[in-house]
Amino acid sequence: xxxxxxxxxxxxxxxxxxxxxxxxxxxxxxxxxxxxxxxxxxxxxxxxxxxxxxxxxxxxxxxxxxxxxxxxxxxxxxxxxxxxxxxxxxxxxxxxxxxxxxxxxxxxxxxxxxxxxxxxxxxxxxxxxxxxxxxxxxxxxxxxxxxxxxxxxxxxxxxxxxxxxxxxxxxxxxxxxxxxxxxxxx
Amino acid sequence: xxxxxxxxxxxxxxxxxxxxxxxxxxxxxxxxxxxxxxxxxxxxxxxxxxxxxxxxxxxxxxxxxxxxxxx
Amino acid sequence: xxxxxxxxxxxxxxxxxxxxxxxxxxxxxxxxxxxxxxxxxxxxxxxxxxxxxxxxxxxxxxxxxxxxxxxxxxxxxxxxxxxxxxxxxxxxxxxxxxxxxxxxxxxxxxxxxxxxxxxxxxxxxxxxxxxxxxxxxxxxxxxxxxxxxxxxxxxxxxxxxxxxxxxxxxxxxxxxxxxxxxxxxxxxxxxxxxxxxxxxxxxxxxxxxxxxxxxxxxxxxxxxxxxxxxxxxxxxxxxxxxxxxxxxxxxxxxxxxxxxxxxxxxxxxxxxxxxxxxxxxxxxxxxxxxxxxxxxxxxxxxxxxxxxxxxxxxxxxxxxxxxxxxxxxxxxxxxxxxxxxxxxxxxxxxxxxxxxxxxxxxxxxxxxxxxxxxxxxxxxxxxxxxxxxxxxxxxxxxxxxxxxxxxxxxxxxxxxxxxxxxxxxxxxxxxxxxxxxxxxxxxxxxxxxxxxxxxxxxxxxxxxxxxxxxxxxxxxxxxxxxxxxxxxxxxxxxxxxxxxxxxxxxxxxxxxxxxxxxxxxxxxxxxxxxxxxxxxxxxxxxxxxxxxxxxxxxxxxx
Numbered sequence: 001x002x003x004x005x006x007x008x009x010x011x012x013x014x015x016x017x018x019x020x021x022x023x024x025x026x027x028x029x030x031x032x033x034x035x036x037x038x039x040x041x042x043x044x045x046x047x048x049x050x051x052x053x054x055x056x057x058x059x060x061x062x063x064x065x066x067x068x069x070x071x072x073x074x075x076x077x078x079x080x081x082x083x084x085x086x087x088x089x090x091x092x093x094x095x096x097x098x099x100x101x102x103x104x105x106x107x108x109x110x111x112x113x114x115x116x117x118x119x120x121x122x123x124x125x126x127x128x129x130x131x132x133x134x135x136x137x138x139x140x141x142x143x144x145x146x147x148x149x150x151x152x153x154x155x156x157x158x159x160x161x162x163x164x165x166x167x168x169x170x171x172x173x174x175x176x177x178x179x180x181x182x183x184x185x186x
Numbered sequence: 187x188x189x190x191x192x193x194x195x196x197x198x199x200x201x202x203x204x205x206x207x208x209x210x211x212x213x214x215x216x217x218x219x220x221x222x223x224x225x226x227x228x229x230x231x232x233x234x235x236x237x238x239x240x241x242x243x244x245x246x247x248x249x250x251x252x253x254x255x256x257x
Numbered sequence: 258x259x260x261x262x263x264x265x266x267x268x269x270x271x272x273x274x275x276x277x278x279x280x281x282x283x284x285x286x287x288x289x290x291x292x293x294x295x296x297x298x299x300x301x302x303x304x305x306x307x308x309x310x311x312x313x314x315x316x317x318x319x320x321x322x323x324x325x326x327x328x329x330x331x332x333x334x335x336x337x338x339x340x341x342x343x344x345x346x347x348x349x350x351x352x353x354x355x356x357x358x359x360x361x362x363x364x365x366x367x368x369x370x371x372x373x374x375x376x377x378x379x380x381x382x383x384x385x386x387x388x389x390x391x392x393x394x395x396x397x398x399x400x401x402x403x404x405x406x407x408x409x410x411x412x413x414x415x416x417x418x419x420x421x422x423x424x425x426x427x428x429x430x431x432x433x434x435x436x437x438x439x440x441x442x443x444x445x446x447x448x449x450x451x452x453x454x455x456x457x458x459x460x461x462x463x464x465x466x467x468x469x470x471x472x473x474x475x476x477x478x479x480x481x482x483x484x485x486x487x488x489x490x491x492x493x494x495x496x497x498x499x500x501x502x503x504x505x506x507x508x509x510x511x512x513x514x515x516x517x518x519x520x521x522x523x524x525x526x527x528x529x530x531x532x533x534x535x536x537x538x539x540x541x542x543x544x545x546x547x548x549x550x551x552x553x554x555x556x557x558x559x560x561x562x563x564x565x566x567x568x569x570x571x572x573x574x575x576x577x578x579x580x581x582x583x584x585x586x587x588x589x590x591x592x593x594x595x596x597x598x599x600x601x602x603x604x605x606x607x608x609x610x611x612x613x614x615x616x617x618x619x620x621x622x623x624x625x626x627x628x629x630x631x632x633x634x635x636x637x638x639x640x641x642x643x644x645x646x647x648x649x650x651x652x653x654x655x656x657x658x659x660x661x662x663x664x665x666x667x668x669x670x671x672x673x674x675x676x677x678x679x680x681x682x683x684x685x686x687x688x689x690x691x692x693x694x695x696x697x698x699x700x701x702x703x704x705x706x707x708x709x710x711x712x713x714x715x716x717x718x719x720x721x722x723x724x725x726x727x728x729x730x731x732x733x734x735x736x737x738x739x740x741x742x743x744x745x746x747x748x749x750x751x752x753x754x755x756x757x758x759x760x761x762x763x764x765x766x767x768x769x770x771x772x773x774x775x776x777x778x779x780x781x782x783x784x785x786x787x788x789x790x791x792x793x794x795x796x797x798x799x800x801x802x803x804x805x806x807x808x809x810x811x812x813x814x815x
């Protein structure tokens with residue numbers, strides 16, 4: 001330090017160290033703070049709309065909701081959940097025809113399931129069992145890939161349009177959060 | 187304070203204060219002269235950051251998120 | 258004349274403690290580096306993911322318990338000897354606590370490292386908190402118990418010196434270095450009661466197979482009885498350096514003697530009855546006790562804010578004596594070319610930043626956002642990993658010449674080291690905090706899940722991962738620089754009668770302005786015990802009422 005030259009080089013080193021060793025950290029932290037505030041406060045609404053976080057507006061279907069509400073025979077969801085056992089992860093759906101007088105047969109089929117993992121499930125592995133005749137009830141279960149959750153159902157039903165004529169009506173049913181229940185009996 | 191005793195300085199230097207013996211020190215500041223304005227400034231900056239974060243936390247905790255436990 | 262010439266026996270004890278501390282630092286630091294590369298998936302070739310947890314335990318125990326405890330013992334031996342002006346009272350006793358601690362440390366380390374030996378039955382991958390039902394080899398628990406018993410004896414050694422000194426100086430005030438040491442140790446005695454009960458009463462009998470069942474909640478609670486105060490056991494020696502030595506390194510004097518004592522008293526009172534703030538997510542403890550712990554925790558911010566003021570004011574005093582002017586311009590006049598000063602100052606800045614995330618951890622509601630995420634390691638790498646560790650490293654540059662009688666070598670490398678640590682830690686800790694907000698868990702070898710992606714608030718996971726790995730690498734480089742400078746100076750530094758300016762000037766507002774009641778150790782120790790009883794007596798009673806080892810307790814408060 002006694003020599004001016006080494007004193008100068010120390011000064012230069014300290015300058016570099018302060019710029020790199022303190023300047024970079026301060027910059028990193030300021031950027032973090034800026035980004036946090038920016039995202040949290042100013043991009044909040046945009047985010048909420050695009051990602052469908054707003055639960056009230058885009059609430060999907062759940063237990064107790066009515067399907068085919070604009071058709072002659074409406075159907076109510078009376079069971080909608082995921083049943084978990086040690087081996088399996090099943091989606092269970094039970095439907096009831098709301099209007100038991102005019103309808104003795106409930107013809108309804110689930111065409112496909114759209115899952116959270118963007119996969120589609122379709123085909124014949126869905127078997128309906130008739131639980132009761134009046135009011136008409138049907139119930140079915142589907143085996144899902146473990147951990148996956150259905151987000152949308154494609155469901156269709158034969159609706160009477162005239163005296164003897166029927167028409168197949170399809171509906172897309174976006175689902176609300178499906179409750180997951182551990183099923184000890186299975 | 188015993189620090190003083192445990193550091194017997196050379197006789198010729200013992201009358202000088204530590205500040206006078208230290209070449210890096212330009213002037214000695216006694217407690218009566220000393221006004222820590224810089225400390226006040228830094229403390230206010232720190233409190234300003236805490237207050238800002240506190241306001242920000244309102245947005246994080248209450249305004250930003252719908253209640254959710256597990257998605 | 259410097260310390261080693263005046264007190265050769267104490268210097269030897271302090272040096273022995275430092276050697277152990279630095280070996281633990283080297284091994285523990287290396288483990289940390291491997292972890293940083295492993296969990297970010299930058300490089301997983303060193304160890305497999307099962308062994309990761311052995312490394313994690315080694316990193317935590319060797320750094321947080323061994324490096325700190327031994328360094329603190331060395332630092333306190335230096336401080337007590339110097340401020341009371343007496344060598345240790347009985348060297349046989351002094352060396353016996355050192356060797357007891359060392360034997361304990363070796364036992365615990367062997368138990369941990371056994372996990373890296375294939376087919377070894379000796380293992381202790383129980384992480385730093387050793388929560389049951391994770392179980393370690395009995396050697397691990399017995400080793401840790403010996404370290405704690407050794408540290409109790411070390412404290413007794415310093416109280417012994419104090420009593421002898423008091424007998425010769427009945428009317429003097431306790432010198433500030435001795436005061437800080439004694440109050441830190443009083444706090445240590447209070448908080449280690451919990452650890453002793455846990456390890457000796459529950460874990461050792463359980464690991465030896467004498468009892469087969471254990472209740473998970475009781476050991477957790479006893480651990481955190483100790484576990485938060487232990488962070489102050491690390492921090493208070495850093496404060497000790499900031500209060501006693503940093504002002505002088507800045508070219509000034511400590512602003513106030515009484516402030517210093519008040520801060521240490523508040524820590525003695527409040528450090529222990531706050532443990533529940535580590536258990537906000539634990540079922541089985543009523544929310545009322547958690548709330549009490551939260552209020553107490555937020556009160557502990559007070560002494561740290563007093564410290565912020567006192568230490569910064571002391572540094573400003575130094576800067577102004579060196580010719581500093583203005584509101585902020587004086588900062589430039591501080592000795593930013595002195596490794597010891599730079600390390601302490603940067604450690605202090607980091608601690609102020611750690612205060613921000615600490616406030617979030619402490620608040621019961623917001624804690625849920627980050628509980629058990631990597632945010633938490635991000636936080637404590639600012640506090641213990643920088644505020645404490647960097648202070649210890651920095652002050653070594655000033656203490657080592659006094660203990661060895663040799664000048665520091667490689668001053669340029671020593672100067673680069675604290676800046677590098679600061680840079681590396683900012684990068685690593687910043688990314689850890691952000692990853693924690695995205696929900697990335699702590700203590701996980703492979704924090705990746707199939708069919709699930711973390712959603713960071715901003716930035717990308719890849720960018721955070723690299724930031725952690727690069728930060729960890731810079732820290733490793735900084736650690737190597739430190740060890741290199743220390744070893745080189747220790748072995749080959751130029752011998753000198755006055756290798757460093759070891760003089761500590763008196764405070765600006767000296768002990769003559771300090772109320773006498775602050776030195777009343779019995780009063781403050783009694784109050785501290787009372788507060789602990791208030792916080793812990795009832796919930797602990799609830800936990801043990803159905804049998805000490807009974808795991809049958811309801812997972813809720815009755």
